[in-house]
Amino acid sequence: MPHTPIGHVEQYLRQHLTAGPLHFTLIDPDKSPGAKAAAVAQGAVSLGSHAILLGGSTGISREVMSEAARAIKAAVAVPSIIFPEGPGSLTPDADAVLFMSLLNSRNLDLVIRTHARSASAVRRMELEAIPMGYLVVAPGMRVGEVGDVDAVARDDLAGATGYALAAELLGMRFVYLEAGSGAPAPVPVEMVRAVREVVAVPLIVGGGIRSGPEAKALLDAGANILVTGTITEEEGLGASFHAILEEVRRARVG
Ligand code: 1GP
Numbered sequence: 001m002p003h004t005p006i007g008h009v010e011q012y013l014r015q016h017l018t019a020g021p022l023h024f025t026l027i028d029p030d031k032s033p034g035a036k037a038a039a040v041a042q043g044a045v046s047l048g049s050h051a052i053l054l055g056g057s058t059g060i061s062r063e064v065m066s067e068a069a070r071a072i073k074a075a076v077a078v079p080s081i082i083f084p085e086g087p088g089s090l091t092p093d094a095d096a097v098l099f100m101s102l103l104n105s106r107n108l109d110l111v112i113r114t115h116a117r118s119a120s121a122v123r124r125m126e127l128e129a130i131p132m133g134y135l136v137v138a139p140g141m142r143v144g145e146v147g148d149v150d151a152v153a154r155d156d157l158a159g160a161t162g163y164a165l166a167a168e169l170l171g172m173r174f175v176y177l178e179a180g181s182g183a184p185a186p187v188p189v190e191m192v193r194a195v196r197e198v199v200a201v202p203l204i205v206g207g208g209i210r211s212g213p214e215a216k217a218l219l220d221a222g223a224n225i226l227v228t229g230t231i232t233e234e235e236g237l238g239a240s241f242h243a244i245l246e247e248v249r250r251a252r253v254g
Contacts, residue, residue, distance in 0.1 A: 007128035009051075009079045009096035010173070013225075016050055017202055020252030021219050023245055025049045026083065026181075026206070026229030028056035029068035038071035043237040045076045048245045052076070053227060054094060055083030058146075062091050069093035081130070085146070087118035092125040099129035100176065103163045104136055107148040132174040132204075133167025135160065137187050141180025141207070154187075157194040164195045164203075174225075175199055179207030182230045186214055189221040196222025212243030219251045 006014070016022055025044035027037045041052045052072055054065060065082065070093050072080045079095040090097060099122065102110040122129050136144050137160065138151040152159045164175045177187045177195065186208040196203055205218050206227030215226055226248060231240050 006173075007096060007130075009081060009128050010130050012079060013051070013130075013202070017224055021223060021248055022050040022225045023048065023248045024051045024053050024081075024204075024206075024225055024227045025232060026053040026055060026227055027068065027072075028060070028229065028233070029054055029064045030056050030058070030060050031233060032068075033064055034067045034071045037068040038075035040232055040237075041072045041078075041080075042075045044232065044241070045078050047237060047242060048249050049078070050225075051078050052080045053083040053098075053229075054080055055085060055089075059086060060089040062089060065089040066091040066093040069095075082127075085143075087114055087121065090118065090122060090125065090127060092127050094127065096128035096130055097122065098132045098134075098174075098176075100132040100134040101167075101172070102134050102136070102147050102149065103167060104150050104152060105147045106150055110147055130174060131172045132176055133164065133170070133172040134176045134178060135163045135167075136178050136180065137191065137207075139180055139183055140178075141183050143178065143180055152191075154191070157191055160191050161194050161198045164199045168199045168201050172201070174202050174204055176204040176206065176227075181207060183208030186218060189217045192218055192221035192223050209244060211240055212247050215244040215247040216251075219247060 069080050082094045082097040136149040138154050140151040144151050167175050179187045202224040204225040205223040209228050
């Protein structure tokens with residue numbers, strides 16, 4: 001019977017999660033193409049980042065995505081994972097794709113229909129698919145708009161826990177709480193704590209993380225993976241990035 005086993009990238013993540021939280025660096029290959037993406041990845045990994053997410057909220061072409069994925073693969077040993085906004089950017093040159101349902105979108109394409117249309121292509125490419133529930137929390141920023149999202153209010157803990165638990169019960173193996181790229185503040189720590197209490201799957205948190213103290217508060221609340229993107233675009237691998245990675249390192253065993 002054909003089946004979808006847990007792939008190499010997910011195994012790598014699971015194994016590293018046993019020692020504590022992880023950090024992912026989000027790179028938009030439209031803004032940082034090819035060699036530039038590889039340089040950012042190299043710097044981020046040298047500071048302790050555990051994987052590279054490749055994505056952006058506007059259509060990235062397959063060519064641009066492939067070039068970045070190949071350059072990153074040549075530069076670093078950690079996985080490069082597509083964080084897709086549509087099927088057009090899928091490429092077998094990346095190591096995996098977050099095969100994610102935008103749980104609180106009003107647009108069924110983003111909940112399941114695009115997945116149905118692209119699943120065969122993902123299988124044909126032999127691209128590892130990591131099943132994930134993606135939940136946008138206010139303010140949601142650009143992804144909230146393009147995703148036609150009914151954003152979870154920042155104080156709606158029951159709403160967030162309901163979506164997250166439903167994702168887990170549906171078999172999704174990761175849940176991502178997203179405040180939106182460039183959000184003025186990250187997902188509230190109370191929401192991270194509430195979701196952490198009800199789900200067993202690893203909890204990814206991103207959007208608006210810009211400082212060590214913010215990272216620490218989210219980690220203390222139970223976030224398993226922190227994602228940052230804007231900070232490197234705006235400041236490079238400067239003091240804030242160092243401070244965030246330092247908090248992740250401190251929270252890890254040994
Ligand atoms: C966006 O959660 C990620 O999808 C990262 O957000 O760009 O605000 O770091 P930032």
